[in-house]
Amino acid sequence: MKNKQKRQSMIIIGAGMGGLAAGVYGQMNGYRTEIFELHTLPGGQCTAWKRQGYTFDACIHHLFGCAPGSPIYDMWQEMGAMPRELVMPQECTSVSTLDGKMFVDYYDSRKLEEHMNKLSPNDSKVIHDYVKGIQAFTKHDTMAAMFTGKKSDILKLLPGLFSIAKWMKPTMQQVADRFEDPFLQKAFPLLVYSMPDSPAFLHLARHGYGNSRNIQWPVGGALEFSQSIAKKYESLGGKIHYRARVAQIIVENDKAMGVKLTDGTEHQADIVISNADGRRTIMDMLGGKYVNDQVRESCGEPPDESMMAVSVYLGVKRDLTKEPSAMILLLDKPEMIAGHEHKNLEMQLFGFDKTMAPARKGVIKVELHSKYSYWKQLHEDRAKYKAEKDQVTEQVIAILERRFPGLRNQIEVKDVTTLVTWERYMGGTHGWTNMPKRKFTFSIIGNSGKEEYDRTLPGLANFYFCGVWATNIGALFMNAQSGKKIVQAICKEDGIKFAATTN
Ligand SMILES: Cc1cc2nc3c(=O)[nH]c(=O)nc-3n(C[C@H](O)[C@H](O)[C@H](O)COP(=O)(O)OP(=O)(O)OC[C@H]3O[C@@H](n4cnc5c(N)ncnc54)[C@H](O)[C@@H]3O)c2cc1C
Numbered sequence: 001m002k003n004k005q006k007r008q009s010m011i012i013i014g015a016g017m018g019g020l021a022a023g024v025y026g027q028m029n030g031y032r033t034e035i036f037e038l039h040t041l042p043g044g045q046c047t048a049w050k051r052q053g054y055t056f057d058a059c060i061h062h063l064f065g066c067a068p069g070s071p072i073y074d075m076w077q078e079m080g081a082m083p084r085e086l087v088m089p090q091e092c093t094s095v096s097t098l099d100g101k102m103f104v105d106y107y108d109s110r111k112l113e114e115h116m117n118k119l120s121p122n123d124s125k126v127i128h129d130y131v132k133g134i135q136a137f138t139k140h141d142t143m144a145a146m147f148t149g150k151k152s153d154i155l156k157l158l159p160g161l162f163s164i165a166k167w168m169k170p171t172m173q174q175v176a177d178r179f180e181d182p183f184l185q186k187a188f189p190l191l192v193y194s195m196p197d198s199p200a201f202l203h204l205a206r207h208g209y210g211n212s213r214n215i216q217w218p219v220g221g222a223l224e225f226s227q228s229i230a231k232k233y234e235s236l237g238g239k240i241h242y243r244a245r246v247a248q249i250i251v252e253n254d255k256a257m258g259v260k261l262t263d264g265t266e267h268q269a270d271i272v273i274s275n276a277d278g279r280r281t282i283m284d285m286l287g288g289k290y291v292n293d294q295v296r297e298s299c300g301e302p303p304d305e306s307m308m309a310v311s312v313y314l315g316v317k318r319d320l321t322k323e324p325s326a327m328i329l330l331l332d333k334p335e336m337i338a339g340h341e342h343k344n345l346e347m348q349l350f351g352f353d354k355t356m357a358p359a360r361k362g363v364i365k366v367e368l369h370s371k372y373s374y375w376k377q378l379h380e381d382r383a384k385y386k387a388e389k390d391q392v393t394e395q396v397i398a399i400l401e402r403r404f405p406g407l408r409n410q411i412e413v414k415d416v417t418t419l420v421t422w423e424r425y426m427g428g429t430h431g432w433t434n435m436p437k438r439k440f441t442f443s444i445i446g447n448s449g450k451e452e453y454d455r456t457l458p459g460l461a462n463f464y465f466c467g468v469w470a471t472n473i474g475a476l477f478m479n480a481q482s483g484k485k486i487v488q489a490i491c492k493e494d495g496i497k498f499a500a501t502t503n
Contacts, residue, residue: 006494007270007462008032011259013246013285016044016426017476018467019275020229021483024079027236029491029499034267035238036259038245038427043226044275044467045422045432046476051413054315054363055356058417059222061326061348062092062206064143064477067214071144071153072477075484077502080232081225086216089325089352092207095187095344097330098402103187104324107210109134120181130175136163137201137208143477167201175200190328193307194346194369217325220355229480245427246276249285249463256463259285271462273486277428278436278469282457290457298436306419306433307346309370310338312396313363315413318404320351320362329403337395338370338388338418345399361412366396372430375418389416435472455486464490 010026012019015037026033041047048057065072066086076082094104103119106112109131116127142164144153173196176188189196192203209215218225230240248260249272258268274281279299282291291299329345336342350356350363357363378385393416401408419431428434455470457463466483468474484500491498 006030006496007490009269010034010271010273010490011036011267011269012273012275012466013249013259013281014038014044014275014467015042015226015230015240016275016467017046017226017229017479018470018483018486019044019273020226020233021075021079021480022273022275022466022486023233023238023240023483024229024236025484025487025498025500026490027233027238028078028501029487029496031271031487031490032269033238034269035233035240036244036246036261036267037240037242039425040242041223041226042230042240043223044426046222046226047425048221048223051313051315051415053358054313054361054413055221055223055350056313056315056363056365056415057221057223057348057350057356058311060218060225060476062209062215063218063225064209064215064475066216066218067212070141070214072481073214074502075477075481078484078500079229079480080235081218081228084225084228085219087219087352088210088213088216091324091326092203092210093191093326093328094324095190095328095330096403097183098332098399100403101183102324103184105191105207107207109138109211116184120179120184123179123181123184126178133164133167133200133204134207134211137167137204138211140164140208141214142201142205143209164201164204167204168199170200171197172200172203173197186330187328190344194328194344195307217353219353221353246285248287249274249281251286251289251460254459255461271464271490273464273466273483274469275465275467275483277426277434278465279429279434280427281465281469286457286460290460290463292458295457298438300437302430302433302435302437304371304373305340305369306372306431307369308367309372309375309419309431310368310392311417312366312368312393313413313415313417314365314397314400314407314411315357315361315363316407317361317410317412318407319360320349320364323349323351323362325349325352329399331399335395335399338368338392339374340369340371342368345396364400366400368392368396370418372419372433375420375431379418379420385420389418392416432474435468435474438472455482455489 009032012035015035046059092105096102113131173189192198245262246259247262250258256272334341347366422431466486467479470482471478488498
């Protein structure tokens with residue numbers, strides 16, 4: 001629907017990826033924008049913090065869109081996040097036993113095939129098939145095709161569709177079952193964040209992206225990445241108000257008119273965009289007035305169990321430069337940690353980015369599955385909550401000591417976050433897993449056409465969502481892109497031609 005008059009101003013709630021992108025593209029298209037962010041920093045989930053010279057990065061494992069010329073890179077460039085210094089880790093991840101036997105999932109296909117053949121010569125056919133699969137994905141920008149939704153990008157997939165189609169159905173576990181070697185059988189299904197039921201094509205696409213240097217690591221980590229976007233936003237004339245928590249969206253005649261902060265101040269604008277948790281926005285900031293069955297369903301409880309629910313950070317006086325960037329450590333027997341049975345530990349070893357720690361030192365981050373309710377309940381008794389965090393840290397250190405002898409005495413700083421930490425930090429309802437309760441189904445053609453997601457609310461004009469609530473996907477580029485898409489949609493409604501520039 002076209003508005004009679006171009007709207008002039010936007011208020012954006014939250015300076016996460018979606019909010020920052022909405023701000024950047026809003027400014028580029030002549031809107032006066034302001035962002036209200038409850039925290040003291042931009043970035044939302046894309047964040048990090050310093051402890052005694054160590055940087056603890058809470059977010060990035062794989063940053064998509066690092067190869068100049070790819071559509072996602074172009075968007076980062078428009079947002080001021082590229083070009084920047086990048087590091088190319090050697091591997092997508094690695095799997096190790098406690099006594100050091102390793103499967104390194106090298107990005108370089110030749111090196112990968114050689115390495116896997118050494119591990120299991122009898123599996124050479126399956127290994128070759130896997131490597132060919134990665135190479136097929138390397139040739140295609142599948143993520144851009146699936147998510148940017150441009151018909152031209154989808155058409156580019158067609159000639160290679162046959163070679164990637166066979167990977168669309170099997171899970172990681174089903175591919176792993178083809179190996180004869182017991183170690184590969186055990187290690188392979190874990191390559192996607194220890195989720196054997198993940199579709200194999202997700203892993204191959206990610207791997208292909210690494211192969212073509214379209215996934216890399218931004219030197220300095222997540223917070224510096226977010227700050228570069230905030231800087232671009234401010235250089236375009238946008239204003240971020242920090243420590244500014246929105247309590248209410250002001251509505252008159254079913255039109256969003258502005259926001260009221262917890263300090264009681266009111267701020268007016270023609271458009272309000274929420275990048276904040278959807279449940280809080282719909283039920284608290286709007287008092288549950290603009291809902292239908294679908295919205296009510298989306299606001300239901302998300303799954304209680306989550307990967308990366310607890311992170312243990314260790315700043316260590318140990319050179320990690322020769323270690324892989326990411327490792328899944330297989331335990332010899334299951335262990336209850338954070339109320340969850342763990343058969344392996346997922347970790348990142350930040351020896352590959354010199355800026356993350358003082359010289360000859362490094363950071364190890366271990367990520368654990370756990371339940372939101374487990375931590376929420378513990379948090380009611382702060383002493384118990386702290387004791388459990390200490391216990392989890394101790395268990396993790398005891399395991400790591402077996403793989404990295406001497407590590408215990410090299411630890412200089414420790415920190416632990418849980419889903420409750422995220423909730424406190426970002427004002428959400430379920431830690432960082434604040435997605436709508438909807439099943440996300442995946443298909444190349446299907447998703448590209450789904451532009452509408454949940455970007456508006458029934459009966460409320462001049463209001464939009466961006467970020468995870470609009471995309472239902474936990475990926476930086478997707479949520480940044482949701483901010484761009486919402487400004488495109490607003491420009492269309494206002495009858496102006498959307499503009500984006502890298503200047
Ligand atoms: C542990 C972890 C690892 C990840 N790894 C990767 C990865 O390797 N690669 C990748 O691409 N993606 C990764 N992601 C996903 C990615 O970080 C997120 O999808 C993305 O950052 C979410 O962006 P968003 O736009 O939804 O905003 P969010 O990050 O959710 O930000 C919302 C903002 O709104 C603010 N806010 C909330 N309520 C209010 C209020 N009332 N008033 C004012 N402000 C408010 C919050 O403080 C926050 O700043 C990871 C996420 C996590 C948590």
